[in-house]
Amino acid sequence: MSAPGDASSGPVLRAADLSVSFGGRSVVRGVDLEVRPGECLAIVGESGSGKSVTARSLIGLAGPGAAVTAAELELAGRSVVGSSERDWRGARGRDVGFIAQDALVSLDPLRPIGREIGDSLRLHTRLSPAERRRRVLDALASVGLPDAAVRIGQRSGELSGGQRQRALIASAIALRPPLLLADEPTTALDVTVQAQVLDLLTSLKAGGMGILLISHDLAVVAQLADRIAVLEDGRIVETGPTEQLLAEPKAEGTRRLLAAVPFGRPRGTRLSPDGPPTRVASAASGAARAPTRSAPSPVTLEAVGLVKHFRVAGGRRIPAVDGVSFTLEPGRTLGLVGESGSGKSTVARLALALTSPDAGEVRLNGQAWSTLSERQRRPNRSLLGAVYQDALSSFDPRLTVEGILGDALRPREPRERRREEAVRLLELVELSSAVLGTRPVHLSGGQRQRVAIARALAAEPRILICDEPVSALDVSVQATVLDLLDRLQRELGLAYLFISHDLGVIQHVSDTVAVLHDGRIVETGAAEALFRNPEHPYTRRLLAAAPRLPEPAG
Amino acid sequence: MTPGSPRAEPPAAGRAGRLALRALARIGGGVLVLWAVATLTFFALRLIPGDPAQALLGGPGSQASEEALAAVRAEYGLDQPLLAQYLRQLGRLATGDFGSSYALRTEVAPLLLSQLGGTLLLAVLALAAGWVLALLLASWSTRGGRVGERIGSALEVVGAGLPHFWLATVLILVFSVGLGWLPPISTPGPLGLVLPVVTLAVPLAGFLGQVMRESLLDALEAPFALSARARGESEGGVRRRHALRHAALPGVALSGWAFGYLISGAVVVETIFARPGLGRTLLNAVTERDVPVVVGVVLLVALAYILVTVVTDIAARILDPRVPA
Numbered sequence: 001m002s003a004p005g006d007a008s009s010g011p012v013l014r015a016a017d018l019s020v021s022f023g024g025r026s027v028v029r030g031v032d033l034e035v036r037p038g039e040c041l042a043i044v045g046e047s048g049s050g051k052s053v054t055a056r057s058l059i060g061l062a063g064p065g066a067a068v069t070a071a072e073l074e075l076a077g078r079s080v081v082g083s084s085e086r087d088w089r090g091a092r093g094r095d096v097g098f099i100a101q102d103a104l105v106s107l108d109p110l111r112p113i114g115r116e117i118g119d120s121l122r123l124h125t126r127l128s129p130a131e132r133r134r135r136v137l138d139a140l141a142s143v144g145l146p147d148a149a150v151r152i153g154q155r156s157g158e159l160s161g162g163q164r165q166r167a168l169i170a171s172a173i174a175l176r177p178p179l180l181l182a183d184e185p186t187t188a189l190d191v192t193v194q195a196q197v198l199d200l201l202t203s204l205k206a207g208g209m210g211i212l213l214i215s216h217d218l219a220v221v222a223q224l225a226d227r228i229a230v231l232e233d234g235r236i237v238e239t240g241p242t243e244q245l246l247a248e249p250k251a252e253g254t255r256r257l258l259a260a261v262p263f264g265r266p267r268g269t270r271l272s273p274d275g276p277p278t279r280v281a282s283a284a285s286g287a288a289r290a291p292t293r294s295a296p297s298p299v300t301l302e303a304v305g306l307v308k309h310f311r312v313a314g315g316r317r318i319p320a321v322d323g324v325s326f327t328l329e330p331g332r333t334l335g336l337v338g339e340s341g342s343g344k345s346t347v348a349r350l351a352l353a354l355t356s357p358d359a360g361e362v363r364l365n366g367q368a369w370s371t372l373s374e375r376q377r378r379p380n381r382s383l384l385g386a387v388y389q390d391a392l393s394s395f396d397p398r399l400t401v402e403g404i405l406g407d408a409l410r411p412r413e414p415r416e417r418r419r420e421e422a423v424r425l426l427e428l429v430e431l432s433s434a435v436l437g438t439r440p441v442h443l444s445g446g447q448r449q450r451v452a453i454a455r456a457l458a459a460e461p462r463i464l465i466c467d468e469p470v471s472a473l474d475v476s477v478q479a480t481v482l483d484l485l486d487r488l489q490r491e492l493g494l495a496y497l498f499i500s501h502d503l504g505v506i507q508h509v510s511d512t513v514a515v516l517h518d519g520r521i522v523e524t525g526a527a528e529a530l531f532r533n534p535e536h537p538y539t540r541r542l543l544a545a546a547p548r549l550p551e552p553a554g
Numbered sequence: 555m556t557p558g559s560p561r562a563e564p565p566a567a568g569r570a571g572r573l574a575l576r577a578l579a580r581i582g583g584g585v586l587v588l589w590a591v592a593t594l595t596f597f598a599l600r601l602i603p604g605d606p607a608q609a610l611l612g613g614p615g616s617q618a619s620e621e622a623l624a625a626v627r628a629e630y631g632l633d634q635p636l637l638a639q640y641l642r643q644l645g646r647l648a649t650g651d652f653g654s655s656y657a658l659r660t661e662v663a664p665l666l667l668s669q670l671g672g673t674l675l676l677a678v679l680a681l682a683a684g685w686v687l688a689l690l691l692a693s694w695s696t697r698g699g700r701v702g703e704r705i706g707s708a709l710e711v712v713g714a715g716l717p718h719f720w721l722a723t724v725l726i727l728v729f730s731v732g733l734g735w736l737p738p739i740s741t742p743g744p745l746g747l748v749l750p751v752v753t754l755a756v757p758l759a760g761f762l763g764q765v766m767r768e769s770l771l772d773a774l775e776a777p778f779a780l781s782a783r784a785r786g787e788s789e790g791g792v793r794r795r796h797a798l799r800h801a802a803l804p805g806v807a808l809s810g811w812a813f814g815y816l817i818s819g820a821v822v823v824e825t826i827f828a829r830p831g832l833g834r835t836l837l838n839a840v841t842e843r844d845v846p847v848v849v850g851v852v853l854l855v856a857l858a859y860i861l862v863t864v865v866t867d868i869a870a871r872i873l874d875p876r877v878p879a
Contacts, residue, residue, distance in 0.1 A: 056780075059784055061780065061783055061784060089786045089787075089788055090786065091786075092783065092784050092785060092786040093784065093785040093786035094786065097784075098781070098784035098785075100777050100780050100781050100784065101777070102777045105776065105777045105778065106777040106778055106780070106781045107778055107781065108778040108781075108782070108795075108796050109778070109874075109875070109876055110796075110799050110800065110873070110874060110875070111795070111796070116781075116782075119782065119785050119787060119795070120785045120786065123785060123786045123787060123791075124786060155875050155876075157875060157876045158875070168781065171781065171785065172784070172785075
C-alpha cells in the first residue's frame with residue numbers, strides 16, 4: 001500500500017471543469033473543486049442542482065448512463081481521469097471515503113455492521129480476520145460508538161438513527177482515507193444526534209481529513225465548512241470562505257438559500273421570494289371566495305390528559321403519550337416539537353381520533369370527540385384536515401391530481417363542479433391547473449406537498465393537523481411551503497397543530513410551543529418567550545443542538 | 555413508537571428463545587390444522603353417495619349378500635352412530651393407525667411410508683433445482699441490461715405457465731424418444747430422476763425467478779449497495795455479499811407454498827413417468843374409492859406441508875433479522 005499521507009501538503013481533491021450529463025442532458029457543468037487536508041468544503045444547493053451527482057462522479061459512481069468529463073480530477077494526489085473500473089475500485093474506500101445520503105438505509109440490513117465496516121479493510125488490505133476485527137473496533141471507537149464489541153455483531157435495524165450514522169461513518173473512514181465525501185450526512189437525524197454527528201465530522205477534520213460536505217441546509221453547513229460553494233443548475237454560482245459568504249452573499253441563489261433558513265425569523269416574515277404577481281392575485285381571489293362558502297365559525301380542539309400505551313416486543317407496555325393536554329384556537333398555531341420516539345405522531349393520530357386514548361379525552365368545540373363512535377364523528381370529520389410528511393405515499397399512485405382532489409371533494413361537490421373546485425384549490429396552494437392531469441410521482445417534492453395541502457383543504461376544515469409537513473423538503477422548498485401555510489392561515493383563519501422535530505421551523509411558525517419528550521410535554525409557552533428563555537433542561541439541550549446561522553456580523 | 559437509543563440491545567438469546575416459542579406455537583397450530591383436515595375428510599367422504607361397505611366388497615357393481623355387507627359393517631364399525639365412528643377414527647389416527655386399504659388389503663401406514671421417500675426425494679430435488687434455476691435466471695437477466703430483463707421476464711412468465719403434463723410429454727418426446735438420452739419412464743437410479751425433476755422444477759423456477767429478480771434489482775439499486783461500491787466492492791461482490799441474500803428472502807418465504815405445489819405436481823408427474831410415490835398412490839386410491847388410503851395421503855401431505863411452512867417461517871426470520879421473532 002502506498003501511503004496517502006504524504007500528500008498532506010497538496011490538495012486531497014482537485015477537480016477542474018467537471019461535467020456530468022445523462023443522455024445529452026447536462027446536470028453538472030464545468031465545476032472546479034479543491035479540498036486540502038484538514039479542510040471542509042461544502043457544496044450547497046437546492047435539490048436538482050446537481051450536488052449529489054457531483055459527489056458521486058468524484059468516486060466514479062455517477063450511475064449508469066452518466067457521461068463524466070473533467071480537465072483534471074485528482075484524488076489524494078493521483079489523477080483518476082480515464083481510470084479503469086479496477087483502478088476506481090482501488091481508490092474507493094482507500095483514497096476517499098463516502099457517506100451516502102439516506103444514512104438510515106445505507107448499511108445492509110441483513111449483515112452485521114462489523115462485516116460492513118470490515119469490508120473496506122478486506123478489500124484494500126491483506127490483514128488477517130483478527131487484525132481486521134481489531135481495526136473495526138478501533139474505527140467504531142473513533143466515531144464514538146460505545147460497546148463496540150457488542151455493536152459489531154448487530155445489524156443496522158438494531159441501531160438507532162445516530163448509531164447507524166456513526167457506523168456508516170466508521171465504514172467510510174476505516175482505512176483513514178485522506179478525503180471524506182459526506183452527502184447530506186445529517187438529514188433525517190434528530191437535532192441532538194445531528195449536532196453529535198457534526199461534532200464527529202469536526203474532529204475528523206481536525207485530525208487532518210479533508211471533507212467535502214454536500215447539503216441543502218446552510219445552517220448545517222455553517223457549523224462545519226471552511227469554504228462554501230453554492231451550486232445552482234449544475235454551476236457554481238458563488239464560492240468563498242464561510243463567514244464571508246454568509247455575511248455578504250453575492251449571488252441571487254445564495255441569498256435565497258440564506259433567506260430560507262427559518263431559525264430566528266419571526267412569525268409572519270416571508271422565507272421565500274415573492275411569487276409571480278399574477279399567481280398571487282388569482283390565489284387571493286380564490287381565497288376571498290372561500291370564507292363566503294363555509295361561513296366559518298370558530299372551532300377549537302382541546303386535548304385533556306391524553307395517555308396512549310403501546311405494546312413492545314416481550315409484551316411490555318410502554319407509554320407513547322403520557323398525560324398530554326393542549327388547546328388549538330382558531331387562527332393560531334400550536335407547535336409541537338420533539339425528537340423521534342417522543343410521541344409526536346401519536347398525538348396527531350389521537351387528535352384526529354384515528355386511534356383512541358387509553359386515558360384522557362379529545363374534545364371538539366367543547367363537545368365529545370374521541371369518546372364518540374366513528375359514525376357519530378363523521379359529520380364533523382370535515383372540520384379536521386391532515387397533512388403528513390410523506391405526501392407521495394399518502395396519495396393513491398394511480399390517481400392524477402384531478403382524481404386526488406376530486407376524491408376529496410366528493411362529499412361536498414356534485415361531479416360536474418369538482419373540476420372547477422379542484423382548480424380553485426390548486427390556485428389556493430399556488431399551483432397552476434396544468435398539474436391536474438399529472439400523477440404525483442411526476443411532481444416535485446414541494447408540488448406534492450402543495451397538492452396534499454389542497455386535498456386537506458378540500459373539505460373546508462377549520463383545523464389542520466400538520467405532522468412534519470416540511471421535513472422531507474429542501475430548505476428552500478420548505479420555505480415556500482411554510483410561507484404558503486402562513487398565508488392560508490391568515491386568509492382562512494385555520495388553526496394549526498404543527499408537529500416537527502425542527503426547532504427552527506417550530507420557532508418560525510408557532511404562536512404557542514409545546515416541547516414533547518418521552519411522551520410528556522416538558523415545557524409549554526408562548527413561542528417567543530420559550531425560545532428566549534427556555535426553562536426545562538431538555539428544551540435547553542434541544543436549542544443548543546439546533547443548527548443556526550452565525551449572527552450576522554453587522 | 556420506538557424509543558430512540560434504548561432499543562439498541564435485544565439480547566440474541568432472547569430472539570432465539572422467541573423463535574423457539576414461535577416454532578412451538580406454529581406446531582401447535584399445525585396440530586389444529588391436522589385435526590381440521592381429518593374431520594373434513596371424514597365427513598366429506600361420508601357425504602359421497604354410496605355405501606362404504608358396498609365399496610369394500612368390490613364397489614357398486616358387486617352382488618354382495620346382505621349378510622356379507624352386515625359382517626363388513628360390523629368389522630369396520632360402520633353400523634355405529636356417525637359421531638362414534640368419527641371419534642373412533644380420530645383416536646386411531648392419533649396413534650398413527652390409518653386403517654387398512656380397501657383395495658390392497660394392507661395396512662395404510664406402512665404402505666404410505668414406503669411411498670413417501672420417493673415423493674419427498676422428487677419434491678426436494680425439484681425444489682433445489684427450481685431454486686438454482688431461478689437464481690441463475692435472475693442473476694443472468696439482471697446483468698444484461700434492459701434486453702436481459704425483458705428476456706428473463708418472458709422466460710419466467712412462460713415457465714410459470716407451463717402445465718406439468720405438457721412439459722413432461724414434450725421432454726419425453728425430445729430426450730427419450732428423439733435423442734434417446736434419458737429413459738421415458740422413471741427407472742431406478744439418478745438418470746430416471748432427471749426428467750421428472752426437470753418437469754417440476756421449470757414452472758417453479760418461473761414463479762421463484764419473478765420474485766427473486768424483482769428483489770435482486772431492488773437490492774442492487776439500494777443505498778447500501780451504493781455504500782458497498784463506494785468502499786471499493788466490485789459488482790460481483792455487491793451481488794454475492796449483499797444482493798443475493800436479499801433476493802433469496804422472498805424465495806424462502808415462497809418455498810412453503812412451493813412444496814405444496816410440488817406435491818400436487820407429483821400426482822401428475824409420477825403418473826406420467828410411472829414412478830412409485832404418494833402422488834400415484836393418491837390417484838389410484840381416488841379412482842378405486844379407497845377411502846383409508848385417501849385419508850392417509852391427505853393427512854400425510856397436510857403434515858408435511860405444515861412442517862415445511864414452519865421451517866420456512868423460522869428460516870425467513872433467521873435470514874432477515876428485521877422480521878420480528
